[in-house]
Amino acid sequence: MRTTYRDAMRAALRQALADDPRVFLMGEDVGRYGGCFAVSLGLLEEFGPERVRDTPLSESAFVGAGVGAAMAGMRPIVEIMTVNFSLLALDQIVNNAATILHMSGGQFNVPLVIRMTTGAGRQLAAQHSHSLEGWYAHVPGLRVLAPATVEDARGMLAPALADPDPVIIFEHGSLYAMEGDLPDDTRPVELDHAAVRRPGRDLTLVTYGGCLPKVLAAADALSAEGVEAEVIDLRTLRPLDDDTLAESVARTHRAVVVDEGWRTGGLSAEVAARISEQCFWDLDAPVGRVGSAEVPIPYAKHMEEAALPQVDDVVAAALEAVS
Amino acid sequence: MGAFTMPSLGADMDRGTVVEWRVAPGDRVSRGDIIAVVDTEKSTVEVEVFESGVVEELLVPVGEEVEVGTPLATIASGEAIQPLPAPSPPAASPPAASAAPPPTPSSPPSRSPAPSPPPPSASPVPVRAHVVSPLVRHLAEELGVDAEALPASGPGGVVTRADVVAAARLGLGVPPATQPSGPGAPPPPPAAPAPPSAARPVGRPRRARVPSDGARVVASPYARRRAAEAGVELCDLAGTGPGGAVLARDVPATPSVSVTGVGAATPAAAAAPSASEPASAPLRRGPEALRASVAALMARSKREIPHYYLRTTIDLGLVRSWLDRVNVDRPPGDRVVPAAVLCWATARAAATNRGLNGHWVDDGFRPASGVQLGVAVSLRGGGLLAPVIPDADTLDADELMRRLRDLTERARHGGLKASEMADPSITVTNLGDTGVEEVYGVIYPPQVAMVGFGKVVERAWVVTDRIEVRPVVTVTLAADHRATNGHEGARLLATIDRLLQDPEEPWSATEPPTSS
Amino acid sequence: MERDRATDIIVSVLSGIAPEIDPGTVDPSGELQFEFDLDSMDFLNLVEGVGKAAGIEVPERDYAAIATLDGFAQYLVAHAG
Structure with missing residues (x-):
């Protein structure tokens, strides 16, 4: 099947929302606006405002809410518009999500998935264009993914949600419109190998x-x-x-x-x-x-x-x- | 400046012997010239050069067996770069020499991001052929070598430290007294690890900065490992890397046990047409070596390649009548044999069934561009070669016949070119002349298919509800199941069949066949 | 052409193609292609070589007549001047 990286990502979100009632998506403009990069377009209409939630413009607050929801048994998918803005939530990600399993002596997992765009190439200037994924790759307690193909865009979300620990997915903004072939029987991809x-x-x-x-x-x-x-x-x-x-x-x-x-x-x-x-x-x-x-x-x-x-x-x- | 290296003349070749040099240092060569004759375990092959320039040095003598990739000669590209006569006028050299940084690979790579100012040492410098850096000049002085008259291996023809050390080891050069280091000779640039003595007046005898048994040789880790394994001293090697660094390609192969049972050269080798072939050249291509080479390749094929096999029988009535028509008026030398038409059809079919025309490399299939048709040629005495007809899909049957005959002749009597020993993209084997009706081939790795033809025989054949006597041939396919499935293989055979049944096909440019 | 001369020509061309043969052991009624392991290229070379030496051109339709040493020699006797 011929599709785009954006549509593949949306298909993965749709499947995750359909397959597991604990999964919900939240972030800035992910609902009514359909996502800043149109990844979640139509999902609000399909799954309702309980499952696709627009948040206030406060990365620290909604990422923190995601950490709490994950600890309480939900499977949140939090979208942060760009990696530059994720710095406002750095405390929640690095000091909380990444550490709680260890600091609780193994009592609490944080099965949280955070998606964010990264990278330049679209004339969005310095505050929207940096590639800071290497900073997150520095931090133990996080798994960091970078889907570069349509197949990985489609297949990485499910195993990320299945991971009991926090996973960050970096979607390069210039890839959304990229076309590629997807096998008809899409299945989760493995995350352990280059x-x-x-x-x-x-x-x-x-x-x-x-x-x-x-x-x-x-x-x-x-x-x-x-x-x-x-x-x-x-x-x-x-x-x-x-x-x-x-x-x-x-x-x-x-x-x-x-x-x-x-x-x-x-x-x-x-x-x-x-x-x-x-x-x-x-x-x-x-x-x-x-x-x-x-x-x-x-x-x-x-x-x-x-x-x-x-x-x-x-x-x-x-x-x-x-x- | 480039190294002319021992080429790989097939998937199974890892060593070769130069049996003849057809050029000498100073000769000008053009891309495509045959400059050497190389003996492999299987054949004597004329080797072309792939760059134009001037031969500087022949690095491997006739008769020495070396590993594939070993530099055989150095070739100065572009304008002829000849060693300057020694000694050079000292007054003329200092300005150029002072501008040139030492060609040591330890200087930082200049791939820094654009906005940062380039480091001072990376300022662009016009490099003049054979101008040596002050450091190298001093080293040459200490080792008693005339640096201006050495073969240079650095970028742009610069004499490197490794060149000087190598020359000193070989006893080249002149006494230091005749090598003036003029009063204008500059101190080393600040980037260089200059010893404290750099402040002393120039032109004086310097304290030996480097022991006379050789400076520290710049070499890559991989080259160091290879050299250690081969038991070779790094300072004996001529580096071809940046600034004369020794790279893995500069390290000769680990000496290994040579093929036993040399015996008499095969008739093919003895009949090699190169008149100047030295009789003393140690030809190690005995029947046993040939056998060992075929054995290794075929065992690898059966070990690695999951073969599948298909066969079909093809009516050659149309081909026969075409051959009868075109051959009747031709002298024997211009006649076409059925094998040529079968090769023609195979090449055409391979061009449109691309999944069978290419190579399986590193767990993936790589389709070839064009059909490089390998033709299995048996040698008297038991040898087997599969030389290649390049772009065979673009040739008509007449031309293929000429090429086939020429190639068979040279495969059996010597004189194959290196390009003809390159990896084919698909190979044909024809055992029909021996009388067998079918042959199931063993694929030559890394190819993925072998097409086999048996004897053309007369058979009762049903043609539109009537039984007729027809010449037919059995064609088989052995194919690599990793690269294709039976379905694709079947289409290849079906394509061959259809090509041979189609009276409109332009088998010959000059004599289009009439329909039978 | 004399019969002996014809045989000499054929054996001499044959020796160039298959250097290992011993002319003394050639079975005159054996099929050349099988006896000497000639493929179609070799056979073409034989026909061309003998033809040149004997000054004739053997057409393809006569290949059956020259399949053995005896047959080929006889053919030369009949056709070559």
Whole structure:
């Protein structure tokens, strides 16, 4: 079935709401407006205001409510408009959701799912465009997902809800309109492994989320130059799938990490470090990285494009690694 | 500047021997030129070069067996980069030398984000061929090597530290006295790990910064591991990486036990047409080595590939009458045999059944672009080769016949080109000449299909409610069930059949067949 | 053409194609393609080589007559000058 990432996500929400009466969706404008990115369009009409709830503009309050509801036996799905705004709920997520299982001596789980958009590319400027998922990937007690394909958009929500602990799903804003094929018998996907999106022998390109389409395009361009790149989609940013990374780099001996976040202290730094730790004696070139320019994401289109990792940047970094 | 490396001439080849060099250092070569003859366990193959430039150095002597990927020669690309005559005029070099940073790979990669100012050491510098950095120049002085006359392996023809060390080991170069380091020679740039002595007057004998048994060699971790496994000293290796760093590709293979039972060269090898082939070249391609090579590949195929098999019988009445028509007026050398038409149909069918035309690599199928048709050729004495006819789907039956004949001839008597030993995308085997009616092939990994033809036999055949005597052939397919299902395989055979029944098909560009 | 000369020509061309054969052991009535393991390319080379040496061109329809050494030699005697 041909569908979009947005529709796949909506189908997953619809199924979750239909399958389990404990599941409800809440967030800013998710009901009457249909969601800021139209993901939940029509769900209010279908499931009613008890199950699809518009909230006040207070991330701390409604995420906190979600934590409480989860502890009390519900299965809340909380939508935060962008990862930038999630900083207003950082206390609830990092100090409460992520810690309560441990601080209660295992008495309370927090089966909460938080969805938020991340990333730039749509001229929404610095306060709506950053890629801060690496911050959440830093925190024990959270599972962090980054669906990069239509299939993962459709299939990741169910296992996230089934997880007894908090899960954050990052949806890159530039992916919503992306089309892809979905098998007719959609089923939950597994969350424990990175995916090899393209096999190759000459180097490994590691990426996730919104950068995956760019990296696949770069791999095509490299192939035309005789360089066969293997493309790994991390899918789960915490915990990272070390085995898939190590197996690939041990074969290709070269790696470039592509991440829309900033390089300094970023997720790409973590991935590069793990590759160096696990594959040092297999490396034939330094691990390369491609990230966003270390500036707040600009508004102007040409400047935004210049600040973000582009296909040419990935190609150049890959060619340097294999030179 | 590039390394010309030992090519892989098939999925089963991991080592090869240069049996002839057709170029010498200083020769200009163009992409596609045949510059060497390589002996594999299976065949003697002419190898083309894939870049244009000037041959700088032949790194592997005739007769030495090396692993696939080992650099065989260095080729300077673009403008001819020739070693400058030594010694160079000292007064002319300092400005360029002072601008050039040392080509050490330890300088940070310049892929910093755009807004940050570039570090001072990364300012763009025009690199001149063979201009060496001050550090390398001093090292050359200490080791008594004429740095201006060395083969260079760095980017843009720069002599690197590894080049100097390698040259010193080989005893190249001249006494230090004849190597003036002019008064203008600059101190090392601040980025370099300069010893305190850098403040001393230039042009003086310096304290040996590096022990004479070699500087620290820049090498990748993987190259270090490979070198350790192979028991090779890193400083004996010429690095081809950034700034002359030794990469894995620069490390020769682990010495391994050679194939036993050398014996006499096969007739095919003895008859190799390259007149200058040295008789002393250690040809290790005995029948046993050939057998071992086929054995390894076929065992791998049956181990890894879940084969499925299909067969069908095809009426060749139309083909027969076409062949009778075109061959009657032709001298023997221009006649077409049925095998050529069968290959023609297979190539065309593979072009439209793409799931069977390609390779299974890393747990996935990769369709090939165009049909690279492998043709199994048995050699006298028991050998087996499957050289390739490139883009066979674009050729008519006449042309395929010419190519088939030429390829068979050269497979049996030597002279195959490297490109003809590349991995085919699908292979045909034809055992009809031996008299058998069917052959179920073993797929050549990483291909996913093998089409087999048996003998063309006369059979009673029902043609529109009448029984006629017709020439028929049994065609079989062995295919990789990982890549396709029986349904797709069946369509390939059906396509071959339909192509051979269609009187409108342009089998020959010159003689369109009449319908029978 | 003399019969012996015809046989010599055939055996000599054959030796080029199948160098391992011993001309002394050739069974004159055996089928050449089977005896010497010739495929259709080899056979084409044989027909072409012998034809050139003997100055004739054997048409495809006569292949049946030249299937054995005896038959081929006889064919040359009959057709070559």
